[in-house]
Amino acid sequence: MASTSGPVSVTSRTEYRRPIHERLATVASALAAAALLELVALTIVDTDPVVTGLVVIATLGLSLLLAAVGRVIDLPAISITVDDEMVHFGNEVAIHSFPLADLLSVKQSTELSSDTSVARSSRADQYRVRGCRYLQLRFASNPDQEWQVATIESDPAAAEVVSRLRAHQPKKRKVSVGRTMGDLAKPAQAEPDYQPTQPQPDRQAPRIANAGSVEAAERLWQAAIRQHEAVLIDYAQYELEPELLLRFPAVTDVSVDTVERFHTALSRAQDLRTERFPVNLDRADEYQQAVMAVRKAWADCEKYGRAVGTGLLDVTDQRELTTALSLLENARHAEGAQQADYLDRIHHIVTDLADRGSLHPQQQAIDEIEAGRRRALEAE
Numbered sequence: 556m557a558s559t560s561g562p563v564s565v566t567s568r569t570e571y572r573r574p575i576h577e578r579l580a581t582v583a584s585a586l587a588a589a590a591l592l593e594l595v596a597l598t599i600v601d602t603d604p605v606v607t608g609l610v611v612i613a614t615l616g617l618s619l620l621l622a623a624v625g626r627v628i629d630l631p632a633i634s635i636t637v638d639d640e641m642v643h644f645g646n647e648v649a650i651h652s653f654p655l656a657d658l659l660s661v662k663q664s665t666e667l668s669s670d671t672s673v674a675r676s677s678r679a680d681q682y683r684v685r686g687c688r689y690l691q692l693r694f695a696s697n698p699d700q701e702w703q704v705a706t707i708e709s710d711p712a713a714a715e716v717v718s719r720l721r722a723h724q725p726k727k728r729k730v731s732v733g734r735t736m737g738d739l740a741k742p743a744q745a746e747p748d749y750q751p752t753q754p755q756p757d758r759q760a761p762r763i764a765n766a767g768s769v770e771a772a773e774r775l776w777q778a779a780i781r782q783h784e785a786v787l788i789d790y791a792q793y794e795l796e797p798e799l800l801l802r803f804p805a806v807t808d809v810s811v812d813t814v815e816r817f818h819t820a821l822s823r824a825q826d827l828r829t830e831r832f833p834v835n836l837d838r839a840d841e842y843q844q845a846v847m848a849v850r851k852a853w854a855d856c857e858k859y860g861r862a863v864g865t866g867l868l869d870v871t872d873q874r875e876l877t878t879a880l881s882l883l884e885n886a887r888h889a890e891g892a893q894q895a896d897y898l899d900r901i902h903h904i905v906t907d908l909a910d911r912g913s914l915h916p917q918q919q920a921i922d923e924i925e926a927g928r929r930r931a932l933e934a935e
Contacts, residue, residue: 563638564636564637564638564639565636565637565638565712565715565716565719566634566635566636566712566716567634567635567636567706567707567710567712567713567715567716568632568633568634568712569632569633569634569684569687569705569706569707569710569713570631570632571631571632571633571671571684571685571705580622582618582621583618583619583621583622584618586614586615586617586618586621587615587618589614590611590614590615590618593607593610593611593614594607594611597610597611631646631647632646632647633645633646633682633684633704633705634646634650635690635704635706635713635716636716637655637715637716637719637720639655640654640655640656641653641654641655642655642658642692642720644682644692644702644704645682646682649679651702653694653696655719655720655723656723657694657695657696658692658693658694658695658720658723659693659694659695659809659810659915660691660692660693660809660810660815661690661691661692661717661720661721662690662691662819663688663689663690663691663706663708663717664688664689664690664691664703666688667685667686667687667688668683668684668685668686668687668688668689668705669685670683670685671683671684671685672703680700680701680702680703681703682702682703682704682705683703683705684705687705687706687707688705688706688708689703689704689705689706690702690703690704690705690706690717690720691703692704692720693809695912695915701818701822761775762775762840762843762844763775763776763836763839763840763843764836764837764840766836769836772832772836772839773832773839775839775843776832776833776839776842776843777832779842779843779846779847780828782846782850783824783828783846783849786821786846786849786850786853789853789857790807790817790853793806793807793857793860794807794917794919794920795917795919795920795923796920796923797883797901797905797920797923797924798880798883800905800914800916800917800920801876801879801880801883801905802864802865802876802880803860803861803863803864803865804860804865804867804868804876804914804915804916805859805860805863805864805865805866805867806856806857806860806861807860807915807916807917808860808867808914808915809915810915811859811860811867813852813855813856813859813860814856814860816852816855816856817849817852817853817855817856819852820845820848820849820851820852821849821852821853823845823848823849824842824845824846824848824849827841827842827845828842829842865877868913869913872908872911872913872914875904875907875908876904876908878904879900879901879904879905882897882898882900882901882904883897883901885897886898886901886927886931890931890934891931891932891934892931892932894927894928894931895928895929895931895932898924898925898927898928898931899928901924902921902924902925902928905920905921905924906921909921
């Protein structure tokens with residue numbers, strides 16, 4: 556086995572069956588069952604034994620032939636390779652590569668995949684195989700995108716791949732709110748006593764599973780939909796509003812524990828959400844409970860992020876964000892080229908911090924700063 560520090564790459568492969576393999580296996584099984592039925596039916600009608608034997612043998616032979624063809628056709632595979640600098644994963648259609656230095660998090664799914672996503676071309680970031688667990692990977696280039704890559708836990712190569720990935724993921728950053736940082740007693744934008752304004756998500760609410768009627772269950776499901784949307788709207792402000800990005804970067808930083816837990820809960824709720832009220836009440840109840848978990852995770856995420864402010868950054872980066880906030884305030888009271896100049900300087904600070912890995916802003920927030928600069932110039 557290669558050392559995690561050595562230059563030798565290691566690859567894990569998870570094979571899966573194409574639709575043609577499934578069809579051949581189904582037809583082969585059907586023909587085998589048909590041969591037995593033929594034997595019984597032809598015996599009952601007193602068919603010549605030779606004819607009966609030939610018919611049954613022909614059907615069984617065709618069944619075995621199709622089964623053999625299915626085994627001869629090569630099985631496709633999802634692969635993931637890790638060397639000393641890069642991680643590569645995908646299948647025969649597409650391979651994606653990322654620097655290990657950009658790895659933000661790696662987790663093993665807690666449940667088995669219920670489908671083979673690549674077989675139905677569902678999403679470009681899903682490489683799952685039915686019945687297998689999968690790795691959940693996030694990278695600095697797009698922190699909100701979660702790549703799902705199937706692995707077989709008992710495979711020694713997969714264990715080595717996971718070990719190498721975990722060795723390269725950033726350590727979780729912890730901070731004591733209000734700690735001394737250089738000449739800053741605490742981050743200027745921190746709100747240690749901040750409390751979320753939304754209702755406490757752990758408050759007991761009627762469960763869909765205990766609803767007395769389908770109509771009552773549907774009303775509870777609709778309430779869960781509204782609560783889900785409210786969380787998405789609240790979170791979107793931190794992704795899109797430049798001032799919130801500058802004041803509370805820890806609310807959206809996926810290397811922070813509370814943010815990671817929020818994204819995990821949000822992903823589960825998104826997977827369970829349906830456009831219409833599901834026929835299966837268990838599915839509706841599971842979604843309702845997932846939304847409750849999202850609300851709690853979001854309250855924890857927002858509370859911690861606002862309490863920390865810029866406290867996860869070093870002193871130099873904090874000063875740059877403080878400068879950017881001052882520039883933003885000046886921009887609000889300026890017009891034309893002067894306002895555009897302020898916004899351009901903010902844009903430079905944010906992109907520079909992002910390039911250094913200190914911030915993980917959404918591209919929309921950066922685009923909004925640039926759009927404001929263009930509008931200021933056009934207004935002259």
